[in-house]
Structures are given as structure tokens and as C-alpha cells.
Amino acid sequence: MVSQRFDRQMQAYGRWKSALIDGIERYQRWLDGSKMGDAEDDLRIYEVLDALKADRLTIAFVAEFARGKTELINAIFFSEYDRRLLPSEAGRTTMCPTELFWDNTEQKAYVRLLPIETRLSDTSIAEYKQEAIHWTNIDLDLTSPDSMADAFQEIVKIKQVPLDEARKLGLYSDADAHLHAQGGKTPSHIDIPMWRHALISFPHPLLKQGLVILDTPGLNALGSEPELTLNMLPNAQAVVFVLAADTGVTKSDLEMWQHNVKPLRSGHKKGLFVVLNKVDTLWDELKTSAHIEKTVQDQCQRAAQTLGIEPDQIYPASAQKGLLAKIRHDQDLLIRSNIPALENVLASEVLPYKQSLVREHILSSIGTMVKETHDLLASRLGSARKQLQELKGLSGKNNEVIEHLMKKTREEQVAYYKNVESFQGNKRIIQEQSKKLAMTINLAALDELVAQTRNSMSGSWTTHGLKSGMKTFFDGISARLSEVSEFADQLNRLVITIYRTFHQEHGISEIKPVLYSLTKYKQEFQQLYQEAEAFRSSPVTTMTEQHYVIKKFFISLVSHARNIFFKAQRDAETWSKAVMSPLVRQIKDHKEDMEQRLENLRKINESRDTLQSRIEELEKSCASLSKQYAEVKSILSIVNLPLEVMEEPAEATAKAS
Ligand SMILES: Nc1nc2c(ncn2[C@@H]2O[C@H](COP(=O)(O)OP(=O)(O)OP(=O)(O)O)[C@@H](O)[C@H]2O)c(=O)[nH]1
Ligand SMILES: [Mg+2]
Known part of the structure; x- marks a missing residue:
């Protein structure tokens, strides 16, 4: 008899995951076909799919x-x-x-x-x-x-080994002697796993x-x-x-x-x-x-x-x-x-919690990308509709009106090109600064801090040495994170200004840029600090050979911290490559949009017959954009789907007596 409730919840979770993988794969194919993504996006989707498939x-x-x-x-x-x-x-x-x-x-x-x-x-x-x-x-x-x-x-x-060997393995210290004493004497050999x-x-x-x-x-x-x-x-x-x-x-x-x-x-x-x-x-x-x-x-x-x-x-x-x-x-x-009741609790709490963790991971890795595609499609749909309206308004109008419109659009175009030039300058600044940001989160600097910490422990791998070592280590990390945070804040403000100015000046629909945030990593460090502190002050630390355990502990701590730094740095790099992309795509779209409008007007000016066929074309492309828009929206909705609620057998909830 397999734990049925757990099994059913696990299956529901499995189905949700499959639907999610399906949705993301559809999005991947669609992105490929519509040429909206780049190599960086591809990689991110690939990584997310891999992680989902190996998820445990x-x-x-x-x-x-x-x-x-x-x-x-x-x-x-x-x-x-x-x-x-x-x-x-x-x-x-x-x-x-x-x-x-x-x-x-x-x-x-x-x-x-x-x-x-x-x-x-x-x-x-x-x-x-x-x-x-x-x-x-x-x-x-x-x-x-x-x-x-x-x-x-x-x-x-288990096996018996001489005391010295157990000591070397960090499985015996003089403080444990009383645990192994036989007839009041310390034995020559002890059992170890x-x-x-x-x-x-x-x-x-x-x-x-x-x-x-x-x-x-x-x-x-x-x-x-x-x-x-x-x-x-x-x-x-x-x-x-x-x-x-x-x-x-x-x-x-x-x-x-x-x-x-x-x-x-x-x-x-x-x-x-x-x-x-x-x-x-x-x-x-x-x-x-x-x-x-x-x-x-x-x-x-x-x-x-x-x-x-x-x-x-x-x-x-x-x-x-x-x-x-x-x-x-x-x-x-x-x-x-009461085992069935315990199974129920495990199933109904662990799986939804796990689902929320996976959801968080998906949203943080490709959520913004899907949202960008979604916003960009909305912006394309908006301008296609605007063009359509403009053309519909032209029927029955004379050449003078059309020529006036052409003149106005050309002027708009000139002003736009000028602005794009200054945007290119700003983009370069952001690129340089964000590269600097990724460099500030420097692994070499972390390694320096590790070396410094080792020094401050001055070869004393004891609980006391560890206390001062951990202080040096976490103070150093905290100072570095504050520095990075300040820099990231400045950069974020600059990005917001560039986006906002461009949208306002050209009346393009607004897209919010993704900002770089250190909050997640700060929380991870905080958690690591608490775990490390609890371990350091734990009485069990004193029960085994300290030198061994503390050294091992330090190695684990450093590798964990390094891992958090590494993620922060990798995210900064990905962010720096992607932060301007939505605006760049939007600028390109708007440029094409203006060229298209001019071309429309030119053709209609030459022959009124083209007006109707252009209107039809635009109506078709509006319909296709609406469809794509709905598809991308549906991918976002799968991520947010809750687990199917399972019926519980009534007797399984009974309490123990
Ligand atoms: N009466 C009773 N005995 C139990 C119960 N659960 C476990 N035991 C007994 O308690 C003893 C220890 O159980 P284990 O499952 O080996 O305990 P453990 O926590 O895994 O112990 P370690 O592996 O040494 O860390 C065994 O003899 C079990 O049969 C229970 O619910 N009731
Ligand atoms: Mg056991």
C-alpha cells in the first residue's frame, strides 16, 4: 500500500510540471519562429527546462x-x-x-x-x-x-579502529572520552561507522x-x-x-x-x-x-x-x-x-510549498522575459491598431490632407532618428556601467576575504577562532554587498530615466525595465549567517575533534558563500546584457512602424485603390498579433496554476488515540 494521499499529490504536482514544461517549450518554439528572442534568451529557457526536468x-x-x-x-x-x-x-x-x-x-x-x-x-x-x-x-x-x-x-x-585513527577522522576527541570509557578506562579501539x-x-x-x-x-x-x-x-x-x-x-x-x-x-x-x-x-x-x-x-x-x-x-x-x-x-x-493523518499533512503542505519554490524559480529566471514578450506584443498590437485607425480615417480625404500627413510623419521621423542617436550613447553608458557592476561582485575579492579570514583565525581552528573568523567574514561580505547595492541603485535610476524619457518623447506604450536587485542574495547570506551561527554555538561542535570539524565547516561555509556570490554575479551579467533589450526592440519596432506608415501614405497618394487592401492587411496582422498575445498570456497563467485539490478519504484525517 503506497502512501495514497502523498502519491496522488505527487502525481498532481507531476502533471503541473509537465504542463509547465509543455508551455515553456511552446514558448521556446514560438520565440524561435517569431525571431523575438536572442541567444541569451535561448540559454535561459534551456536552463529552466533542464532544471525542471531534473527537479527533486x-x-x-x-x-x-x-x-x-x-x-x-x-x-x-x-x-x-x-x-x-x-x-x-x-x-x-x-x-x-x-x-x-x-x-x-x-x-x-x-x-x-x-x-x-x-x-x-x-x-x-x-x-x-x-x-x-x-x-x-x-x-x-x-x-x-x-x-x-x-x-x-x-x-x-561499523568497524573498530585505534583511537588515533578515529581522532584523525574527526570522530573522537578527548572530550568524548566518557562516552567510550569501558570500566572507567579509555579503550584502545573504538567503533566508528x-x-x-x-x-x-x-x-x-x-x-x-x-x-x-x-x-x-x-x-x-x-x-x-x-x-x-x-x-x-x-x-x-x-x-x-x-x-x-x-x-x-x-x-x-x-x-x-x-x-x-x-x-x-x-x-x-x-x-x-x-x-x-x-x-x-x-x-x-x-x-x-x-x-x-x-x-x-x-x-x-x-x-x-x-x-x-x-x-x-x-x-x-x-x-x-x-x-x-x-x-x-x-x-x-x-x-x-495516525500514520495516514501524518501522510496527509506532509502531502498537503510539502507539495504546494515545493510548487511555490519552483514557481518562484521560473518567474525569476524567465518570468521577466515572457513578460517582456507580452509587453512588446501589446505595444505592437497598439501601433498596428493606431495605423489601422489612421488609414480608415483617410477614406474620402483629398491629396492635400495626405501630403500634410506625410510631411508630419517625416518630421516625426527626423526627430526620432536624432533621439535614437542619443539613445545609443546612453545605451553604451549603461552597458559599461553594468559591466562594472558585475565586476564589483568579484569572486577574486571574495577569495581575498577568505584568505583574510583564515589569517584572522590565525591558525586556531577552535570555536573561539571560528567566532572571530566568522565575524571578519560576514562583516566583509556585508560591506561588499552594501557597496554593490549602492552602485546598483544608481544604475537602476539611470535605466528608469532612459526608458521613461524615450516613452514620453515619442508617445510609445510604456514598458517597465527590469531592475537589478540584491535583496535575494542578501537574504541568502542572512540565512547562511544564522545557520553558521547556530552551528558555531552548538554544543555538538565541541563533542568531536574540533580542529577537524571546524576546518570542514569553514570549507563548507566558504563554498556556500562563493556559490551565492557566483549566482549574484552571473545574474548581474545576464541582467547587463538584457536590461536594454526591450527598449531596443521597441525602438526598432517604432522605426519600422513609421517607415510603414510613410510607405502607406505614399502608395495611397499615388492610387486610392491601395487604401482598402492596406486596411485588410492591417486587420489581418492585428488578428494574428492578438492571437500571439493570448498565447503568451496563457503561458504566464500555467505558472500561476494551483495544484489540483485532492479529495481526502474521510477516515484518513482521524486523529490518533
Ligand atoms: N514501540 C514503538 N517502537 C518504535 C516505534 N518506532 C520505532 N520504534 C523502535 O525504536 C527503535 C529505533 O527505531 P529506528 O527507526 O531505528 O530509530 P532511528 O531514529 O532511525 O535511530 P538511528 O538510526 O540510530 O538514528 C527500533 O527498535 C524501532 O522498532 C514506534 O512507533 N513504537
Ligand atoms: Mg535510523
């Missing part, structure tokens, strides 16, 4: 060990195999972050494992993913659930539609693998934080929540779910169901208070009973486990 939705499960993360994943997504597919046991089980997805490129089911020793290199997991050679591959036999479950056992494997990261490609219907599940190991994984905190979790569209009813909110649950989970969603409130799992441990058969219900509600209330959230943000559930109920097809137990 990630749900990450985060919690202390043994809260039931893996069991929840088994119950929600993998019950149809009639067994517990991913290993879930008492105590620590999942030893490395595990990504479940479907590899569309290779179209193959496998488990791939990255050896723990790769922690010694500076290469990130994201980079390792590009190099298959470093991963141990196990092909999955889909016909045998037993052999699949065996293969999945790899992700729980065998693998650093696992990738599982699996042809599950939801995974095939682009869903990615990220299961994380409980014990201090967030402290020892900064890439999880800085990249993987912030990039997930939803994070499920799991508590257990048999333990309540412990000190370590709370620390994890405050330092690693809550900051992930500090910028926006969406996509964070808290599950109170194992409520079956409260199912005391000697008590009434009303009493049990109240105990569950009280626990949720207390947990909410401790975490500082609303009680209705906590979803009580029993993953284990949910899985059992699905395997045994026991509907009553399934409802009681």
Missing part, C-alpha cells in the same frame, strides 16, 4: 538516535514490501546519512557507499557524488526483498517522480558532518523532526532542536514537521481510550511548550504500528497509528 523534492528526517526516523520512513514510504525494508533497531542503527531516490540517468537500482576514510580529504560529499569510482557499489535484486534488506544492512555497519554516506537508488513510484528521502543517523551526525547542516538540510523542502513518547523531550533532543533544526527554518516557517512517535507505548489496555487520548494530547502539549511551538504543530504517531498495520492490512490499527 527532498524530505529529511532528523532526530536523536532511536526516536524512530527509519521506522517512520519504512511505514510511510516502503510498507508495500511487506517487511521492514530499512534496518531499524533498538539503540543506534543508521550509521551514515542515507539518501533514497531514483537514479533517472542510470535507470538502475543500487546501494552506493562512500568509505568513512574520505573524511580525510577536503573533497565534499557533493563533489564525491560526481565520481563513481570512490563509491562501493552493490546492485539491488528487486525480485528478492530478502537480498535487498541484506544490502541495506550495509548502512548500519564504516561508511560516510549512502546513496540508494530504488524504483519506488514516489522516488521515480522525483522524491528524495534523506535519513540521518542520530548520534552527533550533525556535529561531525557540517555538509549535512550547511547544505543537505537547508536544501531539503521539508524536515521531519522526530521525538519519542517513551522518552519525552530529553536534553539532547532539545539541544538538537535549538541548534540544528529550528535555525533551518528561521527565514520561513514552512516545511518543518515535528512528530511525537511511539505513542503506542502509551496505549495502556487498562485505561479508557479517552484517557489515553488525553495522555497523548498532554504529551504533545508539554513537548510543544519545551520546543517553543504550538501544540497543533506536533503530530502524534506510531511508526511501528503503522508499518505493522499496513503489512497486515489492518485498517483500524492503521488509523490508530
Whole structure:
């Protein structure tokens, strides 16, 4: 039994995405045919289509060990195999972050494992993913659930290494000694995970539609693998934080929540779910169901208070009973486990949220371009209609009137040409200045700042060194962004003036220029700063070998910041190439328009017979422009289409008792 609600919502999302891809492809063909686009536009459309086709939705499960993360994943997504597919046991089980997805490129089911020793290199997991050679591959036999479950056992494997080796890998520090002490003594060897990261490609219907599940190991994984905190979790569209009813909110649950989970969603409130799992441990058969219900509600209330959230943000559930109920097809137990209600919440919140993110991306990358085409078509339609009116007004008029009109149009034309000359001058200025803008957002300058930060940490890779280092780093970034912002504001003002003047002087319909804004990047830096700050002050940072973790953390932080800078710079470059294009096209259109009007008048002056045929031609072109205009409008409307609302089975919304 696949999670039906989730599956249906995922399908609705898939349909919306296909319609969108179709619409954009139609637009691409149309742009090609009408010769309205340029190479830059082509590239942008191509990139958007590529991103849409590779688009994925990630749900990450985060919690202390043994809260039931893996069991929840088994119950929600993998019950149809009639067994517990991913290993879930008492105590620590999942030893490395595990990504479940479907590899569309290779179209193959496998488990791939990255050896723990790769922690010694500076290469990130994201980079390792590009190099298959470093991963141990196990092909999955889909016909045998037993052999699949065996293969999945790899992700729980551990091995014994001497203390020194664990220290070198950043998995042991003297501060952890008490955790490993045996009979009051520090052992000579300790257990460490065998693998650093696992990738599982699996042809599950939801995974095939682009869903990615990220299961994380409980014990201090967030402290020892900064890439999880800085990249993987912030990039997930939803994070499920799991508590257990048999333990309540412990000190370590709370620390994890405050330092690693809550900051992930500090910028926006969406996509964070808290599950109170194992409520079956409260199912005391000697008590009434009303009493049990109240105990569950009280626990949720207390947990909410401790975490500082609303009680209705906590979803009580029993993953284990949910899985059992699905395997045994026991509907009553399934409802009681509350797993269907949890699936409903995930489906109805995560997918529309994901859709809004995709929509935002489309609008920011090609939205303005489509809008420009739309405005330009409106302007063409406007001038064609004006010409038509002018010609219709000419019937029955004598030569004198026509000659007067010709004279007036020629004068207009001369004035126009003069203005176009001065426009060319302005255009050059904008081009030079916007190139300068892209240069101000300079990656080399960022690298200088990184070097300076390293110096300010003066070789002390400690929490204290990191504190002063991060201050230097973020202060430097903020100073640079203010400089760029000021420059961009000046440039934007200039662009607005040039557009406005031209429109006013020639009575052409107004098109608003696209302005360059740094707001998005400033927000991303703010978010990065908050995540970094939470990580820096987190007690888990002190639990492992600091030197190792802090160095890794710093590398991740810099690569993230570099990425934001890179995007800002690339956008500035694209913007600088495109900012004047709508006006340039409009100027060209208006020039042709005036020439056409003169030509009309000349012909009509020679022979009145041409008047009617010109009117007919213009009527035809007005009709064709109207059609194109409607088409472009329809593309804009697909982007804004909401997901189809799904009917919910009534029983699925029942609450746990
Ligand atoms: N009674 C009860 N036990 C559960 C429930 N969910 C999980 N468990 C048990 O709790 C233990 C831990 O579950 P896991 O899914 O391995 O926990 P985890 O959060 O993935 O732990 P790590 O992988 O170590 O981080 C297992 O023995 C599960 O069978 C539940 O709803 N009720
Ligand atoms: Mg687990």
C-alpha cells in the first residue's frame, strides 16, 4: 500500500510540471519562429527546462538516535514490501546519512557507499557524488526483498579502529572520552561507522517522480558532518523532526532542536514537521481510550511548550504500528497509528510549498522575459491598431490632407532618428556601467576575504577562532554587498530615466525595465549567517575533534558563500546584457512602424485603390498579433496554476488515540 494521499499529490504536482514544461517549450518554439528572442534568451529557457526536468523534492528526517526516523520512513514510504525494508533497531542503527531516490540517468537500482576514510580529504560529499569510482557499489535484486534488506544492512555497519585513527577522522576527541570509557578506562579501539554516506537508488513510484528521502543517523551526525547542516538540510523542502513518547523531550533532543533544526527554518516557517512517535507505548489496555487520548494530547502539549511551538504543530504517531498495520492490512490499527493523518499533512503542505519554490524559480529566471514578450506584443498590437485607425480615417480625404500627413510623419521621423542617436550613447553608458557592476561582485575579492579570514583565525581552528573568523567574514561580505547595492541603485535610476524619457518623447506604450536587485542574495547570506551561527554555538561542535570539524565547516561555509556570490554575479551579467533589450526592440519596432506608415501614405497618394487592401492587411496582422498575445498570456497563467485539490478519504484525517 503506497502512501495514497502523498502519491496522488505527487502525481498532481507531476502533471503541473509537465504542463509547465509543455508551455515553456511552446514558448521556446514560438520565440524561435517569431525571431523575438536572442541567444541569451535561448540559454535561459534551456536552463529552466533542464532544471525542471531534473527537479527533486527532498524530505529529511532528523532526530536523536532511536526516536524512530527509519521506522517512520519504512511505514510511510516502503510498507508495500511487506517487511521492514530499512534496518531499524533498538539503540543506534543508521550509521551514515542515507539518501533514497531514483537514479533517472542510470535507470538502475543500487546501494552506493562512500568509505568513512574520505573524511580525510577536503573533497565534499557533493563533489564525491560526481565520481563513481570512490563509491562501493552493490546492485539491488528487486525480485528478492530478502537480498535487498541484506544490502541495506550495509548502512548500519561499523568497524573498530585505534583511537588515533578515529581522532584523525574527526570522530573522537578527548572530550568524548566518557562516552567510550569501558570500566572507567579509555579503550584502545573504538567503533566508528564504516561508511560516510549512502546513496540508494530504488524504483519506488514516489522516488521515480522525483522524491528524495534523506535519513540521518542520530548520534552527533550533525556535529561531525557540517555538509549535512550547511547544505543537505537547508536544501531539503521539508524536515521531519522526530521525538519519542517513551522518552519525552530529553536534553539532547532539545539541544538538537535549538541548534540544528529550528535555525533551518528561521527565514520561513514552512516545511518543518515535528512528530511525537511511539505513542503506542502509551496505549495502556487498562485505561479508557479517552484517557489515553488525553495522555497523548498532554504529551504533545508539554513537548510543544519545551520546543517553543504550538501544540497543533506536533503530530502524534506510531511508526511501528503503522508499518505493522499496513503489512497486515489492518485498517483500524492503521488509523490508530495516525500514520495516514501524518501522510496527509506532509502531502498537503510539502507539495504546494515545493510548487511555490519552483514557481518562484521560473518567474525569476524567465518570468521577466515572457513578460517582456507580452509587453512588446501589446505595444505592437497598439501601433498596428493606431495605423489601422489612421488609414480608415483617410477614406474620402483629398491629396492635400495626405501630403500634410506625410510631411508630419517625416518630421516625426527626423526627430526620432536624432533621439535614437542619443539613445545609443546612453545605451553604451549603461552597458559599461553594468559591466562594472558585475565586476564589483568579484569572486577574486571574495577569495581575498577568505584568505583574510583564515589569517584572522590565525591558525586556531577552535570555536573561539571560528567566532572571530566568522565575524571578519560576514562583516566583509556585508560591506561588499552594501557597496554593490549602492552602485546598483544608481544604475537602476539611470535605466528608469532612459526608458521613461524615450516613452514620453515619442508617445510609445510604456514598458517597465527590469531592475537589478540584491535583496535575494542578501537574504541568502542572512540565512547562511544564522545557520553558521547556530552551528558555531552548538554544543555538538565541541563533542568531536574540533580542529577537524571546524576546518570542514569553514570549507563548507566558504563554498556556500562563493556559490551565492557566483549566482549574484552571473545574474548581474545576464541582467547587463538584457536590461536594454526591450527598449531596443521597441525602438526598432517604432522605426519600422513609421517607415510603414510613410510607405502607406505614399502608395495611397499615388492610387486610392491601395487604401482598402492596406486596411485588410492591417486587420489581418492585428488578428494574428492578438492571437500571439493570448498565447503568451496563457503561458504566464500555467505558472500561476494551483495544484489540483485532492479529495481526502474521510477516515484518513482521524486523529490518533
Ligand atoms: N514501540 C514503538 N517502537 C518504535 C516505534 N518506532 C520505532 N520504534 C523502535 O525504536 C527503535 C529505533 O527505531 P529506528 O527507526 O531505528 O530509530 P532511528 O531514529 O532511525 O535511530 P538511528 O538510526 O540510530 O538514528 C527500533 O527498535 C524501532 O522498532 C514506534 O512507533 N513504537
Ligand atoms: Mg535510523
